Amino acid sequence: MxxxxxxxxxxxxxxxxxxxxxxxxxxxxxxxxxRILIEKGSLEQAERKLRVILxxxxxxxxxxxxxxxxxxxxxxxxxxxxxxxxxxxLNPEDAxxxxxxxxxxxxxxMTQEAIAEYTRALNLDSGHVEARVGRARVFLxxxx
Numbered sequence: 718m719x720x721x722x723x724x725x726x727x728x729x730x731x732x733x734x735x736x737x738x739x740x741x742x743x744x745x746x747x748x749x750x751x752r753i754l755i756e757k758g759s760l761e762q763a764e765r766k767l768r769v770i771l772x773x774x775x776x777x778x779x780x781x782x783x784x785x786x787x788x789x790x791x792x793x794x795x796x797x798x799x800x801x802x803x804x805x806x807l808n809p810e811d812a813x814x815x816x817x818x819x820x821x822x823x824x825x826x827m828t829q830e831a832i833a834e835y836t837r838a839l840n841l842d843s844g845h846v847e848a849r850v851g852r853a854r855v856f857l858x859x860x861x
């Protein structure tokens with residue numbers, strides 16, 4: 718058993734030497750540069766790059782996360798909601814996306830939707846502190 722595992726590890730190692738340095742979609746390599754653009758505040762440029770990435774890979778959850786952040790920083794909440802809904806459509810068990818949906822709904826005054834999304838996030842990840850705090854804020858605003 719141990720010998721078979723050693724052979725497998727050796728085979729995987731040899732295979733990795735025969736692969737090019739980056740065998741994925743070249744646009745995915747742009748994600749770190751997009752993160753830098755966001756941090757620098759170059760939000761329009763980051764949005765353009767993210768739309769190109771998503772045009773070729775519409776299932777790229779990380780690009781939707783960054784797009785949501787771009788929209789959040791620009792106070793474009795409806796578009797941020799759309800980006801997070803894309804994530805939950807691709808991965809309904811993404812607690813972080815449900816948290817952000819709850820937060821955006823809370824900011825828009827959509828309290829029932831906010832509570833529902835925060836609750837979904839907590840059902841998926843009971844240790845999600847931000848979702849617990851967000852839901853408590855909604856309850857506090859409602860006087861509960």
